[in-house]
Amino acid sequence: MDIIKEQDGSKLLIKIVGRLDTNSAPQLEEALFENTDGIEELVFDLAEMPYTSSAGLRVFLKAQKLMNQQGSMKVINTCADVMEVFEITGFSDIINIG
Amino acid sequence: MRFIKSLRNSLSFNIISSLIILLVVFSWIVTIIGYISFSKSLEKEYDEVTYGIAQTAATLVNGDHIDAYLNGQFMEEHDQSQQWMDTLCDKMDVSIIYVIKPDKDYKHFTSVFNSVNKDTGYTPWEIGYRRNTTNEEYAQKYEQVYLKKTDREKVMRTKDLDGAPPHITSILAINNAKGDVTALMCVQRPMTVLSEGRAPYITQVTLSVLLTVILVSYMAINYLRRQFINPIHKISQEADRFARENEISNTDMLQNISKINEIKTLATSISQMELDTLKYFDDMTAALSEKQRIDTELDVAAKIQAGAVPSDFPAYPERTEFDIYASMTPAKEVGGDFYDFFAVDDDHIALVMADVSGKGIPAALFMMVTKMLIKIKCTTTGGTPAEIIEFVNDRICSNNSADMFVTIWFGILELSTGKITCVNAGHDDPVIYRKGDTFNLCIQKHGLVVGAMEGVHYTQSVIQLQKGDKLFLYTDGVPEATDKNDTLFGCERMLRALHEVREQPPKQILEHVKQTVDDFVGEAPQFDDITMLCLEYYGAQEMEKTLHIEANNDKLDEVTDFVSAYLEQKQVSLKVQMQIALAVEEIFVNIANYAYQPGSGYADVKAHFENDVLTLIFEDSGVAYNPLAKKDPDITLPADERQIGGLGIFMTKKIMDDVAYDRKDDKNILTLKKKID
Structure with a gap:
């Protein structure tokens, strides 16, 4: 899995390329939380993320909790399979999916 | 030089030059003959005239007084005779008339009378003048006449004359009253006509002959040119032109x-x-x-x-139950042999090996029809092998104007059991390899060839293949391959070749048999199509697969790959594969993270698919733990109140139709089931 980050002032875009599973989730977590200070708008682009397990959901939940305190968060370009996971787990209710 | 050479080789030159040579030779012969007869008649004429004169002159001489004259007696009479002789000499155009008395040896003579023509300018001999005989010829002739051996003689002189003209001398005897020869009368006449007439004669004849030759040659050449040479030349030119153009x-x-x-x-x-x-x-x-x-x-x-015929190999890469390979080498461009194999359904593969009578285009057309009939019947209405071959036979018979037939071995292999139900319509017996044993002919009941008679019923046989067994089908092109000594390859050699590579996969087996046949046949031409098929049966597809693996997150990919490969084989859709992968990850990560903490251990993952239901079983020997006992997370809470844990098992339960926990033999056994459409 690869992570592409694009920061524009207080706006941070994170693009995830590849499967987000137990083994790759820690990598995302590390990359995400190394510079979230002052970020007010966090966007995940999931166009090229075909799969996520609960380990990935855990990172999204953690990010959502953080952003609830300092701004807003949304995920975009979610594929159908991942969307299904979000729906099963009720994440579609708590995450802004654009 | 080249011009001369080409001239010598030209038709017209050869014909014309031959003609001229012939004419010249002919005229030369004519001239010679004319000349000889001309000379002969002139000589004869001269001889007769001279002889006549000599006879006349002889009458003027008194033969009784010869010796007396020489002694000086009767001189009046001698002078009288001399006078008459002189007159005769002048009148008769004679050169010399002389009467001589030769000596006994005839080498000398004594002149008695001698008259000389005034025109000659000679000086007459006095009586009693002695002289040597002119030459041996004269001496001989004198002797002949003197001894009365002949009445008269003549001498003709045309050569060695010391300037004198050619002349003829007639010699007669002068007799006394008693009839004895007392002297010789000789009359010499010049042969002026002979010498003078010869040259003009020769010139005339030669000239006229030459003229004739030229004229005849000219005419002949013209005629030949017009009638022969030019036409032949034209023909030859035309032939030459045609050859070029x-x-x-x-x-x-x-x-x-x-x-x-x-x-x-x-x-x-x-x-x-x-x-x-x-x-x-x-x-x-x-x-x-x-x-x-x-x-x-x-x-x-x-x-x-x-x-x-199917020729992309491996033909069924996704099938684990068998491997198949086939090859077809027609003797001509197209052949009457064919093989075929195709899936009848998921569990059945049809196998065909056939040989149409004859070769070439007719056989190839017949082959196509037969192949199509078998396949269409199999894949539409279906039926047992016997029914299918009966159907094909009836169809072919109803429209077989060429009276051709085809031998067919046709079998349907049930992949789940290894059972081949087959029909042999006059074809060569198949060869079976039993694992660990050798290749052997499988003698079965043979039916009539297809296409021979309508309404024939065929009997089926069954061949049971076990795991690792092989089936080898072929046409008679293999055992009947012939080397240059007309020796057949034969079944024995075929079985031996098969045995040599019995452990090899089908492709290698066929290649080896083909190579062995080729080596055997050598330079001899291939008479018959060579077609072979080999199938190796790996056994029924395994219903269940197990992965024994260390329970560690690092092994996650191996576990998901194992399950994915199994699902792929079962042709499960990608979407469902993704869902199941999620469940597998959640369960395996759970075991890896909690079962053996703080140590490590193994987990077994079993996949089973039957009656459209997928069962996944996870077993570990770690601490007893039932993940299902935990309460489901409340997914209606807002984010800030949500718990991080419990989502994995929750999702698994959502994805799978059934999730069950059991603790047995100190093992945690989690069974997941899902119906796959």
């Missing part, structure tokens, strides 16, 4: 070329030959282009035929 000439130059039948025939023949040659060229060109067209069509036909 290979085109019919525009002008009818060979028409009315000569009146001579042979030349007319030759010209007609050449014209006809030109037409025939061009026609032959056209025919040849047409035949060649026709052959080229047929070759191209045959080539296409060969490609169609080769494309009609």
Whole structure:
């Protein structure tokens, strides 16, 4: 899995390329939380993320909790399979999916 | 030099020069003969005249007084005779008339009378003048006459005359009253006509002959040129032109070329030959282009035929139950042999090996029909092998105008059991390899060849394949391959070749058999199509697969790959594969993270698919733990109140139809089930 980050002032875009599973989730977590200070708008682009397990959901939940305190968060370009996971787990209710 | 050489080789030069030589030789002979007869008649004339004069002169001499004259007696009488003789000499155009008395040896003589013509300028001999005989010829003639051996003699002198003209001398005897020879009368006359007339005669004859030769040659040459040489030259030029241009000439130059039948025939023949040659060229060109067209069509036909039988190998890479390989080598461009195999349904593969009587295009067409009939019948209404072959037989018989037939071995292999139900319609017995044993002919009941008789019933046989067994099908092209000594390859060699590579996969087995046949046949031409098929049965597809693996997150990919491969084989959709992968990850990560903490251990993952239901079983020997006992997370809470844990098991339960926990033999056993459509 690869992570592409694009920061524009207080706006941070994170693009995830590849499967987000137990083994790759820690990598995302590390990359995400190394510079979230002052970020007010966090966007995940999931166009090229075909799969996520609960380990990935855990990172999204953690990010959502953080952003609830300092701004807003949304995920975009979610594929159908991942969307299904979000729906099963009720994440579609708590995450802004654009 | 080249010009002379070509002249010497030219027809006209040869004919004309031969003709001239012939004419010259002929005229030369005519001239010689004319000359000889001319001389002979003149000589005879001279001889007769001279003899007559000599006879007359002889009457003037008194033979009784010869010796007396020489002694000086009767001189009046001598002078009288001398006077008459002189007159005769002048009048008769005689050179000399002389009477001599030769000595006994005839080498000398004594003159008695001697008259000389005034015109000659000679000086007459006195009586009693002695002289040597002129030459040996005279001496001999004198003797002949003197001894009365002949009445008269003549001497002709045309050579060695010391300036004198050619002359003839007649010699007669002068007798006394008693009849004894007392002297010789000799009359010499010049042969002026002979010497003077000869040259003009020769000139005239030669000139006229030459003229005749030239005239005749000229006429003959003209005639020959017109009638023979020019026509032949024209014919030869025309033949030469045709040889270079290979085109019919525009002008009818060979028409009315000569009146001579042979030349007319030759010209007609050449014209006809030109037409025939061009026609032959056209025919040849047409035949060649026709052959080229047929070759191209045959080539296409060969490609169609080769494309009609499955030839992409491995044919069923996704099937784990068997491996199959087949090859077809027609003797001509297209053949009557064929093999075929195709899936009847998920669990059945049809196998065909057939050989149409005859070879080439008819056999190939027949083959295509047979192949199509079998496949269409199999894949539409289906049926047992016997029913299928009976159907094919009836169809072929109802429309078999060419009286061809086909031998077929047809079998249907049930992949889940290894059972082959087959029919043998007059085909060679198949060969079976039993794992660990050797290849053996499998003798079965044979039915009638297909296409021979309508309504025939066929009997089925069953061959049971076990795991690792092989089936080898072939046409008679293999055992009946022939080397240059007409020795058959035979079944024994075929079985031996198969045995040599019995452990090899089907492709290698066929390649080895083909190579062995090729080596055996050597330079001899291939008479029959060589077609083979080999199938190896790996056994029924395994229903269950197990992965024994260390329970560690690092092994996650291996576990998901294992499950994915199994699902792939079961042709489960990608979407469902993704869902199941999620469940597998959640369960395996759970075991890896909690079962053996703080140590490590193993987990077994079992996949099972039956009746459209997928069962996944996870087993570990770690601490007893039932993940299902935990309460589901509340997914309605807002984010800030949500718990991080418990989502994995929750999702698994959502994805799978059934999730059950069991603790047995100190193992945690989690069973997941899902129905796959």
